[in-house]
Amino acid sequence: MIKSKKQKLMIEYLLSSPDTYIICKTILKAEYFNPEYRQSVNFIHNYHDNYNAIPSLDLIQAETDMKFDVRQVTKDEIEYCSTEIEKFCRQRGCEQAVEKASLLLNKDQPDMIESIIKDAVSISLNKDVGSDYFQNVRSRLERLSKEPQRISTGWSGVDDLLGGGLARSELILWSANSGGGKSITLANLAINMVMQKLNVLYITLELSTDMVEQRFDSMFTGVPTVNWLPNMDKIINEVSEIGEDFGKLIVHRMQTGTTANAIRGFLKEFELKNGYIPDLLIVDYLDAMGANEHVSADNIHEKDKRATEQLRDILIDYSMMGATASQQNRCLALNTVVELIGGVFKQIKDVIVGDKLFNGTTYNSVTEVLPTTKQKTYKITTKSGKEIICSGNHKFLTTDNQLGTIFDGTIKQCTKLFIKFKILLSSRCNKPTEVTNMVYDIDWFSSRIQIENDEVKNQILEYIQTKHFQTISHYDRQRVLKIFKNRILGNVNVNYDIIIRCLSIGKDSSSLESHKLRFGDQYGTKKFYEKANACKFNKDRFVEQHGLEKATELLSKRGASCSNYIERYGEELGNIKWNEYKTKRKATYQSRSGSYEKRNLDYFIDKYGIDKGTLIWKNRNDKISYKNSKAYVLTLHNPNIVDQIFYKRKSRGLQYYILKYGATLGEKKHNELKLKRILYRSKDYLIQKHGEEHGLVLYNQYRFKTKKAGKRGSKISKQLFDAILSNIVDVNETYYWSQPSGEWRISINNDDRQLLNNNQQNLFVDFKYQQSIIEFFGDFWHANPALYADNDICNPFSQLTAKEIRESDANRLQILQQKGFNVLVIWEQEFRVNPDATITKCLNFLGIKHVNRR
Amino acid sequence: MLIEDEILTIEEYGEIETIDINLDGNRLFLANGILTHNSAIDATELNQSHIAGGISKVNTADWYLSIIFNNSMRAMGDIIFLFLKSRSSDAVGKQVLLKWVNNRLRITDSDKKLQSDVIVEQVASKTKNKSLLDIMDL
Numbered sequence: 004m005i006k007s008k009k010q011k012l013m014i015e016y017l018l019s020s021p022d023t024y025i026i027c028k029t030i031l032k033a034e035y036f037n038p039e040y041r042q043s044v045n046f047i048h049n050y051h052d053n054y055n056a057i058p059s060l061d062l063i064q065a066e067t068d069m070k071f072d073v074r075q076v077t078k079d080e081i082e083y084c085s086t087e088i089e090k091f092c093r094q095r096g097c098e099q100a101v102e103k104a105s106l107l108l109n110k111d112q113p114d115m116i117e118s119i120i121k122d123a124v125s126i127s128l129n130k131d132v133g134s135d136y137f138q139n140v141r142s143r144l145e146r147l148s149k150e151p152q153r154i155s156t157g158w159s160g161v162d163d164l165l166g167g168g169l170a171r172s173e174l175i176l177w178s179a180n181s182g183g184g185k186s187i188t189l190a191n192l193a194i195n196m197v198m199q200k201l202n203v204l205y206i207t208l209e210l211s212t213d214m215v216e217q218r219f220d221s222m223f224t225g226v227p228t229v230n231w232l233p234n235m236d237k238i239i240n241e242v243s244e245i246g247e248d249f250g251k252l253i254v255h256r257m258q259t260g261t262t263a264n265a266i267r268g269f270l271k272e273f274e275l276k277n278g279y280i281p282d283l284l285i286v287d288y289l290d291a292m293g294a295n296e297h298v299s300a301d302n303i304h305e306k307d308k309r310a311t312e313q314l315r316d317i318l319i320d321y322s323m324m325g326a327t328a329s330q331q332n333r334c335l336a337l338n339t340v341v342e343l344i345g346g347v348f349k350q351i352k353d354v355i356v357g358d359k360l361f362n363g364t365t366y367n368s369v370t371e372v373l374p375t376t377k378q379k380t381y382k383i384t385t386k387s388g389k390e391i392i393c394s395g396n397h398k399f400l401t402t403d404n405q406l407g408t409i410f411d412g413t414i415k416q417c418t419k420l421f422i423k424f425k426i427l428l429s430s431r432c433n434k435p436t437e438v439t440n441m442v443y444d445i446d447w448f449s450s451r452i453q454i455e456n457d458e459v460k461n462q463i464l465e466y467i468q469t470k471h472f473q474t475i476s477h478y479d480r481q482r483v484l485k486i487f488k489n490r491i492l493g494n495v496n497v498n499y500d501i502i503i504r505c506l507s508i509g510k511d512s513s514s515l516e517s518h519k520l521r522f523g524d525q526y527g528t529k530k531f532y533e534k535a536n537a538c539k540f541n542k543d544r545f546v547e548q549h550g551l552e553k554a555t556e557l558l559s560k561r562g563a564s565c566s567n568y569i570e571r572y573g574e575e576l577g578n579i580k581w582n583e584y585k586t587k588r589k590a591t592y593q594s595r596s597g598s599y600e601k602r603n604l605d606y607f608i609d610k611y612g613i614d615k616g617t618l619i620w621k622n623r624n625d626k627i628s629y630k631n632s633k634a635y636v637l638t639l640h641n642p643n644i645v646d647q648i649f650y651k652r653k654s655r656g657l658q659y660y661i662l663k664y665g666a667t668l669g670e671k672k673h674n675e676l677k678l679k680r681i682l683y684r685s686k687d688y689l690i691q692k693h694g695e696e697h698g699l700v701l702y703n704q705y706r707f708k709t710k711k712a713g714k715r716g717s718k719i720s721k722q723l724f725d726a727i728l729s730n731i732v733d734v735n736e737t738y739y740w741s742q743p744s745g746e747w748r749i750s751i752n753n754d755d756r757q758l759l760n761n762n763q764q765n766l767f768v769d770f771k772y773q774q775s776i777i778e779f780f781g782d783f784w785h786a787n788p789a790l791y792a793d794n795d796i797c798n799p800f801s802q803l804t805a806k807e808i809r810e811s812d813a814n815r816l817q818i819l820q821q822k823g824f825n826v827l828v829i830w831e832q833e834f835r836v837n838p839d840a841t842i843t844k845c846l847n848f849l850g851i852k853h854v855n856r857r
Numbered sequence: 858m859l860i861e862d863e864i865l866t867i868e869e870y871g872e873i874e875t876i877d878i879n880l881d882g883n884r885l886f887l888a889n890g891i892l893t894h895n896s897a898i899d900a901t902e903l904n905q906s907h908i909a910g911g912i913s914k915v916n917t918a919d920w921y922l923s924i925i926f927n928n929s930m931r932a933m934g935d936i937i938f939l940f941l942k943s944r945s946s947d948a949v950g951k952q953v954l955l956k957w958v959n960n961r962l963r964i965t966d967s968d969k970k971l972q973s974d975v976i977v978e979q980v981a982s983k984t985k986n987k988s989l990l991d992i993m994d995l
Binding site: 308364383 | 859860861862863864865866867868869870871872873874875876877878879880881882883884885886887888889890891892893894895914915916917918919920921922923924925926927928936938940943944948951953954955960961962963964965966967
């Protein structure tokens with residue numbers, strides 16, 4: 004930490020000498036000073052920026068409450084002052100950088116640390132005032148003459164053109180087609196340099212180290228790379244022998260996408276370990292290198308630019324020579340369609356050497372097919388809908404007779420290209436890349452429509468070159484050409500308006516009107532009637548075939564029935580025809596509705612055997628029941644509609660009618676239907692309709708179908724009551740829920756309802772004989788005091804405690820007794836334990852003699 | 858029958874696999890019905906724009922040479938370096954014929970001599986605008 008006093012002294016120096024201030028201004032920052040001085044420094048900076056002068060001491064004191072003194076600074080002292088301030092700034096900068104770096108380390112951003120520290124360390128005053136060209140001629144040239152300027156590449160021809168060879172810090176770039184000798188050239192350069200006792204670092208981003216070294220083996224010894232195994236000893240001897248005379252050759256493999264920073268890091272390590280820096284750095288190859296910064300994968304242009312610049316920076320920093328290589332190509336997408344001799348079409352990836360490609364007038368044969376490469380492409384679309392995907396440097400012939408590319412700007416929007424006119428005769432082939440064999444030219448067309456007349460042919464050719472023809476869709480072109488041909492053959496003048504009208508008629512092309520338009524009035528009507536007459540089911544044909552009498556008879560009986568068929572074709576043939584017709588109909592019906600036969604269990608067992616059949620049937624039922632479930636229907640429709648569907652399917656309750664007809668009308672309808680249903684199921688109505696016997700059966704069926712009648716009592720109570728009933732002679736006096744005569748009910752008033760806490764109009768009883776009532780209480784539902792304590796909740800559906808249930812039951816019995824009935828309560832447990840005693844108990848209660856013991 | 862057609866749009870399509878072919882004659886062929894020129898590079902008409910990814914790399918490099926080396930040249934034992942950029946000499950457009958030693962994978966100085974005048978003429982003629990007929994005659 005620099006003492007506060009010294010900091011003050013620094014500021015005083017700055018204030019005293021404007022020259023010092025101007026020299027140091029660029030590196031001087033307020034944050035380097037103690038907090039009390041920061042405001043002053045900032046104020047001085049601002050003041051100087053605005054007025055180009057240093058503020059007076061009074062002004063500073065007024066603004067910042069700090070008092071400084073002015074010192075005498077001589078010219079000699081300026082240098083001392085500026086170096087002091089430089090030192091001070093650098094020290095403070097470093098201190099702060101270290102603090103910042105530790106923060107960054109905590110934040111897990113160590114990448115930034117290097118640059119921060121580097122910046123801080125390099126804080127210095129710029130004392131280099133440039134080189135004076137006229138004064139330093141001698142020293143410059145002498146300095147240069149000491150080190151060899153250019154180093155031979157080993158190829159005299161190349162050296163001549165390079166001006167003697169490669170210089171340090173220079174980057175030489177080769178380009179070739181893929182497989183065109185890039186790596187080999189770089190390896191050769193490496194060997195040439197090594198032979199001059201220079202050290203070479205060969206970084207390979209593509210090939211493995213072994214592969215590169217095997218190439219070197221071959222270059223030094225002359226043994227082809229394939230035959231290294233039998234010549235192993237020779238290679239070992241020769242290479243180790245020559246190694247002593249040559250420079251060092253280091254081969255290092257790095258990953259594809261390696262950045263300049265990674266190479267820098269490797270060089271640092273290399274320097275530390277080996278104690279020297281290579282003279283030549285070879286990167287094989289440039290396209291496989293990545294940029295230090297993250298660049299979008301699509302933007303190869305930017306990535307390459309940065310990678311190259313960063314590589315060059317390394318060369319300058321280390322004063323090395325650099326050599327690298329890059330791809331060169333002008334390419335087309337693999338699915339581009341080219342035309343071969345004889346109108347055959349091929350995708351360009353299938354083209355082989357020797358194929359003859361058509362260029363509109365002549366044919367050129369393919370001399371070379373190069374390997375595929377991945378690169379950035381552009382899609383060109385022309386007015387007529389032609390599309391081509393190509394790289395930025397693929398050449399096109401423009402109508403100005405120039406060869407241009409997208410990169411050099413000759414190919415841009417509105418540039419006119421040459422295209423081959425093709426007629427696409429299928430609606431399916433809108434994309435040129437998909438057409439291959441579906442593309443037809445005019446020659447094909449003329450051969451297809453068999454025009455012998457040259458005049459007609461010329462007329463058609465003239466027409467299809469018009470703009471109108473090119474703007475309509477491919478499918479319409481086909482139709483237009485047909486219409487066109489027909490009009491010409493019908494000796495009608497060609498009028499494009501009419502053709503457009505024909506197109507607008509579209510599907511209704513068999514009408515008389517369309518015929519007239521297409522072929523002219525006269526020829527069109529003739530054609531239309533020709534076509535109509537050719538129709539199979541036609542009165543004239545019948546007359547012709549069967550004679551007038553029979554034809555009229557047949558026509559009157561046109562329906563498809565067995566008798567009609569027999570009448571028409573005779574018995575034998577008629578039956579066959581009828582069966583054919585039937586199966587045909589059945590098939591069409593089946594295909595339409597999905598299932599024709601009834602798919603019950605028997606059907607499946609017949610078809611698949613018992614095990615598999617039942618399984619399939621079960622699965623099918625599950626599927627159907629799931630498909631009918633509300634949960635599934637909810638997934639298909641919105642809830643409102645689902646409600647509608649569901650009420651329709653399940654029950655026609657009030658809600659369904661309200662949904663269907665609205666509130667008022669729905670309620671009305673519902674009530675009507677309710678009354679109707681009650682009427683239709685009434686005893687009188689059914690007896691009247693079906694007779695006494697059958698009517699009663701139906702009535703009982705309906706009654707037991709309803710929930711209330713069926714589920715009023717339990718099975719065990721039925722056992723008891725049936726036993727009692729078998730002892731009763733006067734059956735008509737008894738009422739009990741399982742009896743055809745029906746349950747018995749008594750109406751109750753409001754007070755009773757309140758007592759029971761219930762809205763029921765009537766009170767149902769289990770068994771009634773004359774003025775006696777037997778109530779059968781289930782242990783569970785009525786909370787048998789022998790089984791349940793007062794606070795138990797024995798019935799989970801009601802949430803009432805046992806005590807409450809018993810109270811309500813007691814009330815019920817009380818009401819019944821008030822009405823003048825004798826009531827006996829039988830508990831389920833009682834009956835289960837001792838049924839016979841219970842039955843006698845009941846019979847005694849009812850005052851009936853025990854006749855038929857159970 | 859070739860007719861004129863105007864370009865409506867040129868849009869970037871992304872990175873895809875591409876292929877080159879090389880033709881004889883006037884080197885023109887129909888691709889998707891559009892008349893285009895030889896895909897692969899030919900020695901007589903190389904320039905800086907042929908480098909993959911565009912010219913950015915060439916801008917930074919001090920020397921830019923193109924390697925002209927195809928199957929027939931491989932068989933003949935020839936390889937040519939064509940200078941396309943130089944910072945401090947008049948080498949641009951000049952070619953160097955070197956010897957390709959196939960069994961050693963070596964590139965060495967060649968005994969053969971290129972007729973440099975002819976090359977210069979050839980290269981110079983490329984820079985001029987050519988008519989379609991000229992190209993057809995090549």
